[in-house]
Amino acid sequence: MGKNEVSIFWFRRDLRLDDNIGLFYSLQSNYPVIPLFIFDETILDSLPKDDARVGFIHESLSKINVQLNALGSSLLIKKGRTHEVWEALIQEFDVKEVFFNKDYEPYAIKRDEAICELLESNHIISFSFKDQVIFEEKEITKADGLPYTVYTPYKNKWLEKYHSIPPIREYDLTDFFSNFYKIAFVFPTLEQIGFVESSIKVKPYNFDGVANYQDTRDFPALDSTSYLSPHLRFGTVSIRKMVNFAAKKNAIFLSELIWREFFMQILYSFPKVVTQNFKSAYDGIQWRNNEEDFKRWCTGTTGYPMVDAGMRQLNETGYMHNRVRMVVASFLCKHLLIQWQWGEAYFAEKLLDYDLSANVGNWQWAAGTGCDAAPYFRVFNPEIQLKKFDEKGIYIRKWIPEFDLGYGQPMVDHAFARERAIATYKAGILK
Structure with missing residues (x-):
């Protein structure tokens, strides 16, 4: 037979x-x-x-x-x-x-x-x-055919191309569903695959906050973000539908989707960024890489409420608000002088929306070693970030229940850490 x-x-x-x-x-x-x-x-x-x-x-x-x-x-x-x-x-x-x-x-x-x-x-x-991008690796390039390494001109070229072509098609498959092979395969349980159910769950995405995205996205207590990222990571939603929706609703929200494609083409064009600095001039930085300091960062016990709340949110839920991600990443690389690869690996282990290109891209941005990075002398002040984006302490109290009982002292003084970071980076940059 x-x-x-x-x-x-x-x-x-x-x-x-x-x-x-x-x-x-x-x-x-x-x-x-x-x-x-x-x-x-x-x-x-x-x-x-x-x-x-x-x-x-x-x-x-x-x-x-x-x-x-x-x-x-x-x-x-x-x-x-x-x-x-x-x-x-x-x-x-x-x-x-x-x-x-x-x-x-x-x-x-x-x-x-x-x-x-x-x-x-x-x-x-x-x-x-x-399928997982609007424009893939070689569709958005500079005039000489080389990849963009700075986001804003990439975004401008992306938008120019998006608006110059016919509307992005969304594919209706229902007319062809009869062509699936007619058979009843056994669907395995999670346990049969060798895993067990986690207490951490991926939230449904929602767009309730998209209309005012630019006004609310930096305030973690509002919890107004879309929770779309894990759904894009695993493709439970179509990027074409999301981009067509965002293009009509909110330009800032659309720009976040473009960032995703920017980092994907950076990874494709420069695969070394997975483990190495995009800017090799930063290879001479003498990182402290103190394991005890790293452990305090991982467990959310640094004494800086914004940092600690973010890390506890990550550990308990697999999520972290985007503004807070910037603060905790900057703190690890600049305040503690721990190289970005350590933080990238920890996020890779914990984040529900872990995506290699975005994780590497954003960590190198925070460390100042990547393309289109924050300059090395930009050191986020976690206390100022807290006052600007969680003034009433709603977010930090949610994740640090003991906050009002007399929270611990910061593990390192900000002014000291900032000067140390700038001096270390300056000394380590290869000429």
Whole structure:
């Protein structure tokens, strides 16, 4: 008995049936489509068993599977090393075509190249699509074709291009849903994948505050941000829908989405930024890298309320308000002189919306070592930040319940730390 001829759509950072370009084109294949997701052990092996992001992926996949069940189809879930999973799939099915949406991170690029070589060697055609960005790595460049390394001119070029082309299309797949492969695959539990449910949950996104985004976004007590970032990270929403919405509603909110693409193209063009300074002139900085100081930063016990509230929010919820992220990152790099890679790794472990390009980009911005970075002599004063953005102490009291009982002394004097940071940076900058 011959194997079934099929096409496969490979879900990765696009966990939705709605407005999904790769899935749209896969469903117009000449073969029934198996929707596939692979829990990649290369990634999973480094995560705690209660990682909230894995739980969110599983929950999102479960919702997709329920939708597919209503169509007489189902998701095929696999777990293992990606290459080995694909080798087994090729043996199990007569795979004719494979469709997926592009991923621009270094690991993903290498993984996809290897899988495409495997498919080609087995005479299987693969198709990849731009789906998680409006403009990908080489679509927004300077006149000489080189990538932008400063945000504002990149944003201006991005907006110019966005407004000069026809409206960004949003893809309706419903007419093609009948082309899913009709089979009932067993959907595994989270425990069967090797994980357990986390007490930390991804919040639904909402746009209640978008109209006044520019007026409210810096005040953490208002809790008026959209909580959109983890949904963009895992693709439970379409970037096309979000950008088209933001373009009509709020220019500042739109600019935040453009920042996301700016950092993605920086990572693509300069992959060294994952571990190294974008500006190599800063390689000579003599960081203190005191482990006890780092531990106090991680646990939110620095004695600076804005810093401590932010770190406690992160540890308890997997979120941190964007204004507070800037304050805590500046504090680690400038006040404590701990190199940005330490903070980046801690955020990577904790953030629900962890995205490699944005995390690296923003940490290097805070440290002054990245493209379009804050200058090294700009040192946020956590006390002034507190007075400006949480004057009544609502945010800090939420995360530091003992605040009114006599909060501890700052672990380092601001004026001293500022002078030390500036002197250390100045001495360490390579000529």
